Amino acid sequence: MKLQQAIESIHPLHDRAMAAARARWDSVAKPLHSLGLLEDAIVKIAGITGSEAVDLHKRGVVVMCADNGVVEEGVTQTGSEVTAIVTENFTRGMASVNKMAKVAGADVIPVDIGVACPVAGEGLLIHKVAPGTANMTKGPAMTRAQALDALEYGIGLVFSLRESGYRILATGEMGIGNTTTSSALAAVFLGAEPAAVTGRGAGLSSEGMRRKVSAIERAIEKNRPDPADPIGVLQKVGGLDLAGLCGVFIGGAAAGVPVLIDGFISAVAALTAARIAPAVGDYLLASHASNEPGGRMVLEALGLEPFLTCRMCLGEGTGAVAALPLLDMALAVYREMGTFGDIQVEEYKPLD
Ligand SMILES: Cc1cc2ncn([C@H]3O[C@H](COP(=O)(O)O)[C@@H](O)[C@H]3O)c2cc1C
Numbered sequence: 001m002k003l004q005q006a007i008e009s010i011h012p013l014h015d016r017a018m019a020a021a022r023a024r025w026d027s028v029a030k031p032l033h034s035l036g037l038l039e040d041a042i043v044k045i046a047g048i049t050g051s052e053a054v055d056l057h058k059r060g061v062v063v064m065c066a067d068n069g070v071v072e073e074g075v076t077q078t079g080s081e082v083t084a085i086v087t088e089n090f091t092r093g094m095a096s097v098n099k100m101a102k103v104a105g106a107d108v109i110p111v112d113i114g115v116a117c118p119v120a121g122e123g124l125l126i127h128k129v130a131p132g133t134a135n136m137t138k139g140p141a142m143t144r145a146q147a148l149d150a151l152e153y154g155i156g157l158v159f160s161l162r163e164s165g166y167r168i169l170a171t172g173e174m175g176i177g178n179t180t181t182s183s184a185l186a187a188v189f190l191g192a193e194p195a196a197v198t199g200r201g202a203g204l205s206s207e208g209m210r211r212k213v214s215a216i217e218r219a220i221e222k223n224r225p226d227p228a229d230p231i232g233v234l235q236k237v238g239g240l241d242l243a244g245l246c247g248v249f250i251g252g253a254a255a256g257v258p259v260l261i262d263g264f265i266s267a268v269a270a271l272t273a274a275r276i277a278p279a280v281g282d283y284l285l286a287s288h289a290s291n292e293p294g295g296r297m298v299l300e301a302l303g304l305e306p307f308l309t310c311r312m313c314l315g316e317g318t319g320a321v322a323a324l325p326l327l328d329m330a331l332a333v334y335r336e337m338g339t340f341g342d343i344q345v346e347e348y349k350p351l352d
């Protein structure tokens, strides 16, 4: 689906469904709002889907996999070949997110949106926009057409997953070097110093950290991304994994499918989506606070509060998947609990 068409089809959250969901929570025989953010998430999901009969039965984690040319600058502990290895492991049920998704009852949906070498495996979706991006310290990471291609693939994927019965999606990624691109995007969108939004990613020495911050500074200096042109920022200092995820967030808002943000990388993709299409902002659902320094900053910029603080920084969608059982628990109370009327206790009166 074309980006513009998707943006135009995003409507405000359904007020009536949200009011009905809130009324249901307020009638449950328990202290008002005592399930906190979990109640708010169920209300938001009602608003996204247009129904207070919230159904999260079929769930998937979309894992966008791609390589990043900036890895040449020595910004990671491992080489790009790890992207392909882990991508194939997703198809064999052998990666961390597979193990966690199994517990949460979610299907892992890996996508090769730009892995540098050929990858294959059962269930792997292939939309290889390019075999990895270019080194952003030397010029733009990709062309605008490539960024749009990845974005629009992500949008279309959400619509086809909705057709296949998916009712909630978690986001994940695999791409060596993608905390470098994520920090570059965060620095541009938040107007922050690269050092303030850069962490050790999948592990890095102090010397490696200096190279990483310098690579981000040089990429911004070279490409001069303009925050007022968010697609241009994504194209110049982003990655295909981030662009694909950005499309998933826009697609979720357009298709009325709730999409859970994972950690830092996924939150940056969500922020990019909200900069491209501000209406997406109301649709976003946080899961956990990444241990990467920029993680919380990006969620705060989106006005979101995560459910979980576990100091996780794994990626792959692991944090988003970890939130699913919590939502299931909240839904069990929402659906199955008796009301104040049932237990003959007077309902709470609104307080001041
Ligand atoms: C074996 C392995 C499995 C992973 N699974 C997720 N990531 C995570 O680490 C990468 C980002 O960190 P950086 O920017 O430092 O490369 C991403 O692929 C992310 O999902 C992994 C990283 C490795 C090494």
Ligand SMILES: O=C(O)c1cccnc1
Binding pocket: 179, 200, 201, 202, 262, 263, 264, 265, 266, 290, 291, 292, 295, 312, 313, 314, 315, 316
């Ligand atoms: O929070 C994340 O998304 C993250 C952080 C470090 C490495 N991989 C992912």
